[in-house]
Amino acid sequence: MTSVLLFFLAILLAPFYSAIILKVKAFFGGKKGPPLLINYYTLVKLLKKGSVYSTSTTAIFKLGPMVSLCAALTVLMFLPIAGQPPIFTFQGDIIFLLYLLGVGRFFTIAAAMDTASPFEGMGAAREAYFPIICEATLFMVLILFYVVTGELSLAAYFSAGQPAGFWQAAGAPLLFVVLALFIVLLTENSRVPVDDPATHLELTMIHEVMVLDHSGPDLAFIELGSFLKLFFYATMVTRLVCPVTLGHPAADLVVFLATMGVVYVAVGVIESVMARYRMDKVPQFVLTSFALAFFATVISLEFLK
Amino acid sequence: MLAMNNFFLAVFIILGSGVLPLFFLWRRFALMKTIASLGISAGCLIGLIDAIGPLSNGVDLTASAPYLRAFALTFRMDGLSSFFLIAIFFIALLAALYSLHYMADSRKTVRVAVHYLFFSLLVASMALVVTAANMITFMLCWELMSLSSFFLVVYNYENEGNRKAGYLYFIFSQVGAMFILAAFGIIYSHAASFGFDGIAALPETAKILVFALAFIGFGSKAGVFPFHVWLPHAHPAAPSHISAIMSGVMIKCGIYGIVRIYALLGWHAPMFGYIVLVAGMVSGILGVVYALGQHDIKRLLAYHSVENIGIILIGIGLGMIGVSAGNPVMALLGFGGGLLHVLNHSIFKSLLFMGAGMVLHKTGTRTIDVLGGLIKKMRITGATFMIGSLAICGLPPFNGFVSEFLIYIGGFRGTALSQTEFALSLLAIVSLAVIGGLALACFTKVVGIVFQGEPRSAAAEAVDEKELSMIAPMVTLAGACLVIGVFPGVFAGMALRAAESLQLGYGRVPLAPFMQLTGNITRGVLLAFTVFVLILVLRAFLYRGKSVTASGTWGCGFSQPTVRMQYTGSSYAGSIIAFFGPLAPLEENHPPIAGRFPAKTHYQSHVHDIAERHMQRVIVSPVMAAFDKLRWLQHGDIHLYIGYILLAIVVLLFFV
Numbered sequence: 001m002t003s004v005l006l007f008f009l010a011i012l013l014a015p016f017y018s019a020i021i022l023k024v025k026a027f028f029g030g031k032k033g034p035p036l037l038i039n040y041y042t043l044v045k046l047l048k049k050g051s052v053y054s055t056s057t058t059a060i061f062k063l064g065p066m067v068s069l070c071a072a073l074t075v076l077m078f079l080p081i082a083g084q085p086p087i088f089t090f091q092g093d094i095i096f097l098l099y100l101l102g103v104g105r106f107f108t109i110a111a112a113m114d115t116a117s118p119f120e121g122m123g124a125a126r127e128a129y130f131p132i133i134c135e136a137t138l139f140m141v142l143i144l145f146y147v148v149t150g151e152l153s154l155a156a157y158f159s160a161g162q163p164a165g166f167w168q169a170a171g172a173p174l175l176f177v178v179l180a181l182f183i184v185l186l187t188e189n190s191r192v193p194v195d196d197p198a199t200h201l202e203l204t205m206i207h208e209v210m211v212l213d214h215s216g217p218d219l220a221f222i223e224l225g226s227f228l229k230l231f232f233y234a235t236m237v238t239r240l241v242c243p244v245t246l247g248h249p250a251a252d253l254v255v256f257l258a259t260m261g262v263v264y265v266a267v268g269v270i271e272s273v274m275a276r277y278r279m280d281k282v283p284q285f286v287l288t289s290f291a292l293a294f295f296a297t298v299i300s301l302e303f304l305k
Numbered sequence: 306m307l308a309m310n311n312f313f314l315a316v317f318i319i320l321g322s323g324v325l326p327l328f329f330l331w332r333r334f335a336l337m338k339t340i341a342s343l344g345i346s347a348g349c350l351i352g353l354i355d356a357i358g359p360l361s362n363g364v365d366l367t368a369s370a371p372y373l374r375a376f377a378l379t380f381r382m383d384g385l386s387s388f389f390l391i392a393i394f395f396i397a398l399l400a401a402l403y404s405l406h407y408m409a410d411s412r413k414t415v416r417v418a419v420h421y422l423f424f425s426l427l428v429a430s431m432a433l434v435v436t437a438a439n440m441i442t443f444m445l446c447w448e449l450m451s452l453s454s455f456f457l458v459v460y461n462y463e464n465e466g467n468r469k470a471g472y473l474y475f476i477f478s479q480v481g482a483m484f485i486l487a488a489f490g491i492i493y494s495h496a497a498s499f500g501f502d503g504i505a506a507l508p509e510t511a512k513i514l515v516f517a518l519a520f521i522g523f524g525s526k527a528g529v530f531p532f533h534v535w536l537p538h539a540h541p542a543a544p545s546h547i548s549a550i551m552s553g554v555m556i557k558c559g560i561y562g563i564v565r566i567y568a569l570l571g572w573h574a575p576m577f578g579y580i581v582l583v584a585g586m587v588s589g590i591l592g593v594v595y596a597l598g599q600h601d602i603k604r605l606l607a608y609h610s611v612e613n614i615g616i617i618l619i620g621i622g623l624g625m626i627g628v629s630a631g632n633p634v635m636a637l638l639g640f641g642g643g644l645l646h647v648l649n650h651s652i653f654k655s656l657l658f659m660g661a662g663m664v665l666h667k668t669g670t671r672t673i674d675v676l677g678g679l680i681k682k683m684r685i686t687g688a689t690f691m692i693g694s695l696a697i698c699g700l701p702p703f704n705g706f707v708s709e710f711l712i713y714i715g716g717f718r719g720t721a722l723s724q725t726e727f728a729l730s731l732l733a734i735v736s737l738a739v740i741g742g743l744a745l746a747c748f749t750k751v752v753g754i755v756f757q758g759e760p761r762s763a764a765a766e767a768v769d770e771k772e773l774s775m776i777a778p779m780v781t782l783a784g785a786c787l788v789i790g791v792f793p794g795v796f797a798g799m800a801l802r803a804a805e806s807l808q809l810g811y812g813r814v815p816l817a818p819f820m821q822l823t824g825n826i827t828r829g830v831l832l833a834f835t836v837f838v839l840i841l842v843l844r845a846f847l848y849r850g851k852s853v854t855a856s857g858t859w860g861c862g863f864s865q866p867t868v869r870m871q872y873t874g875s876s877y878a879g880s881i882i883a884f885f886g887p888l889a890p891l892e893e894n895h896p897p898i899a900g901r902f903p904a905k906t907h908y909q910s911h912v913h914d915i916a917e918r919h920m921q922r923v924i925v926s927p928v929m930a931a932f933d934k935l936r937w938l939q940h941g942d943i944h945l946y947i948g949y950i951l952l953a954i955v956v957l958l959f960f961v
Contacts, residue, residue: 050851054858056759058680066844070837088832090825095713096701100833103700106745113753115858121872128749129881132742139738143731146717202861212859217847283884
């Protein structure tokens with residue numbers, strides 16, 4: 001029951017957290033910024049509207065938003081939120097979930113290619129490229145987690161006090177893992193310095209340009225899906241950064257939500273103080289995450305035994 | 306020959322249907338095609354039903370007949386053979402149906418008739434290869450398979466490129482066969498019999514040599530890097546249903562050979578696992594990188610065969626490491642996943658080749674960058690091709706995911722081992738992840754450029770799909786992808802039963818723990834389906850009574866867009882190819898735009914295969930130079946040739 005409640009709480013809170021990033025950026029820019037509830041207003045506005053479809057598109061264009069939202073929602077059902085056990089879990093679920101997110105990516109790209117727009121093709125090519133390195137990083141981190149816990153599921157990694165166990169087993173190298181996961185978070189969710197969600201030139205976008213032709217509820221699905229995906233990655237980072245459990249579910253939840261806020265603020269700060277990398281420098285940046293995860297895994301498994 | 310009656314009945318029906326067109330039927334084109342393709346299909350169906358037996362009850366069947374009084378032709382059907390037979394007969398069945406409408410040129414009646422002869426020979430010889438139970442039988446069937454497929458590759462022999470491709474394939478298959486023959490020679494010199502049974506008694510040094518030679522020989526058939534050079538040339542040259550057979554099942558006979566020789570050697574040295582695993586990782590990653598750089602859709606699919614052979618070898622390599630490290634679960638996951646991937650790849654790769662064949666049939670071109678928007682008029686081809694693409698990327702809910710999942714779990718088991726095993730398992734997992742990501746990039750490119758967007762040429766506009774015999778196999782294969790992807794239990798069980806007959810010393814394998822893993826996939830997929838249906842309902846509700854209008858694609862302010870502005874496959878893959886620069890050198894030909902009124906320019910790109918390049922430099926050129934010096938031996942004088950034969954016999958008399 002708690003797991004189901006937390007699942008819906010996550011869906012409810014994800015848009016709010018994403019708004020924190022906007023607020024932080026506005027603060028750095030010396031502006032008042034949009035209200036913290038801006039994403040809810042946007043979603044409601046989009047859901048009320050109808051849609052315009054390009055004459056070039058087919059049914060795949062409509063499948064894109066649905067599949068990516070479906071993937072994000074399913075992933076969330078397997079995610080332990082605030083240390084509570086998730087709704088579903090099974091051995092190997094993390095592999096299934098990463099590939100399910102892959103299905104979402106396949107259809108997002110396919111929907112973009114459906115429009116025959118050169119700009120969307122450009123964005124799609126980048127969307128297909130950068131996450132390859134992220135997957136390598138994630139699997140490298142999984143190897144570390146697997147050897148420490150002997151399990152292959154999100155529930156075993158992020159429930160209750162387990163993240164603290166990683167610190168005990170791996171020690172300081174786990175800092176590398178946190179950093180690597182944070183880079184993956186930035187890449188997978190199209191944040192600065194990989195992608196700039198606020199840019200106004202289609203040529204320089206990745207994710208935003210791929211959804212140019214979507215409108216109305218379709219666009220709302222995409223937006224919600226990306227809020228949830230960011231929430232998923234932020235939860236993993238949060239649980240590693242702050243693995244403490246106070247013993248009481250409500251107290252744990254408060255600590256978790258507060259730490260989540262810190263992670264989102266960190267994303268906002270990075271977005272405010274950094275510029276987006278040149279496109280050909282991005283792979284090097286993302287590769288850093290792989291190198292970090294690789295070192296952390298090899299050091300803690302081979303040398304600290 | 307009592308025990309394998311049904312199997313031989315199937316083989317004879319297949320051969321008979323292939324021979325029949327040559328005698329009198331070739332004058333009646335449509336009748337000939339119908340009889341040949343339906344006959345071959347019927348034979349395959351009988352074989353398919355028969356092959357399920359040994360897998361389910363675990364009883365081996367044997368048949369033997371003396372040949373020329375010198376040796377026996379022996380066949381045995383165990384779990385491993387049956388597993389490969391299922392893939393061979395299933396794909397051949399559908400390919401035969403597909404050929405009914407694909408071979409449409411009624412001016413080439415004789416050629417089509419001959420094609421059916423070699424087609425039936427190829428199917429029959431593949432079935433015999435995987436059941437052959439002594440070395441002579443094996444080599445005979447193996448050569449029959451190589452030769453019949455050679456004649457199918459040069460089906461369109463008017464085209465010089467196709468003749469070259471056939472020649473290249475011929476050399477590779479014969480050199481490969483020489484390596485296998487060398488391995489068998491070493492076995493014979495120790496065991497002094499042609500049987501497979503004496504192999505286990507070989508000394509260990511001989512075993513290493515046998516395995517290395519056999520791995521090169523079988524690897525060149527399977528398309529393991531760097532022996533894959535023939536593959537991207539031969540597959541595009543052959544008619545599409547032949548490409549489906551060759552890429553889907555024929556190259557798997559190489560995998561069969563590797564697995565079989567490993568089982569027969571009965572020596573579980575860690576070195577074997579290391580070799581196979583490393584070869585798998587290299588083939589897997591480089592195969593998909595080269596695939597990304599291709600402009601020809603069938604060539605691209607051919608490189609994906611190299612990639613998938615890599616994935617299969619990763620699974621098998623992990624299995625071998627599991628055996629040598631005394632980890633039965635890892636061993637079974639590796640072998641089971643690898644073998645299941647054999648079946649899975651045969652299904653989705655033939656589906657993709659048939660889809661590519663449909664595109665070629667309708668548009669007359671294989672060039673990706675001149676196509677586009679095909680899915681609007683070829684809905685079923687487009688949809689099934691997309692399912693095949695999702696499956697080959699290893700994405701749920703399709704079959705590719707299941708086998709990769711098993712291999713992943715096997716790899717994770719391996720990370721708990723120490724040192725070399727740990728390092729290799731770690732690399733295997735990361736390679737699988739990278740291969741998956743690259744395959745996704747490659748197939749979003751194919752689907753996106755060929756089937757989506759707007760047509761880039763007139764050829765891509767005037768298309769349709771009416772040929773039932775071509776559509777039905779594609780739909781069947783797409784259905785198989787989904788069924789195995791959602792309910793993998795039975796099929797994983799089949800792969801594990803096949804792994805049982807490798808004599809790993811585990812006896813009858815308990816399936817329950819593995820069924821739990823596959824059951825998890827079913828549950829996860831069904832959960833995702835449920836969520837998807839809910840979203841579908843929600844979407845329908847949200848769009849109720851809303852205004853939905855159609856308009857042009859947003860051109861970012863540009864008011865005169867043309868279809869030529871669309872992103873091309875070359876540019877889509879460009880940045881990833883650049884990342885792998887040293888391994889996949891890109892050659893570009895692009896005169897710069899100059900002057901105030903620039904003239905027309907063009908752009909050409911070609912990704913070089915380093916194996917092809919270096920093989921030319923290191924092997925082909927020196928060999929050619931050496932043979933050039935021996936040219937005087939070949940003078941055209943028949944008397945001297947007879948003298949050579951005489952001399953050879955005399956020399957042999959001294960040694961034997």
